[in-house]
Amino acid sequence: MSASTSPRRGGKGGKHRRHVAYKSDHGIQPAQANSDINVTPLVDVCLVLLIIFMVVTPMLGRGVAVKLPTLTTATMHKEGDQVFVSVNDDGAWVETDMYTEKEPFLARLEEDLKIASGKALANDYKGPILFVKGDKDTQWGRVKTVMEWITASNAQMQDVALVVEVANQSGPPT
Structure with a gap:
């Protein structure tokens, strides 16, 4: 065989083949997925988010810092310099009289607060305390309405206090 016809040497009559490592005679074989x-x-x-939350969380405030009122018990005041308003599903009660309308309620409340104000001044207090007792089964909207009536009045009082039931102190704290 002559050098010009040899298939390996790429002569005129021979077929020139070159071997490429990633190709085969049957085409390109892709790799497995x-x-x-x-x-x-x-x-x-995740680590970046964790670091961001760890840095930012202490900076988040839990509301505005305000002075909170102190707990006042009814026993600190003498009988008569306190006025009690109770609210339930029937209406608003001043002492033992029930009211469902604003004007008669405020007239009675102002009258009782004037009497209690005189007694409070006699006992060296600034003024009477108005205690509001809301039935826990009553909708909050009723209690809120009565509170709005009270704040809209011109009655002179030292404080308005919401009466709550204190949990039993002998049990574990909740």
């Missing part, structure tokens, strides 16, 4: 999740970027993002 990798279905594993790459968790490195996920971990990086």
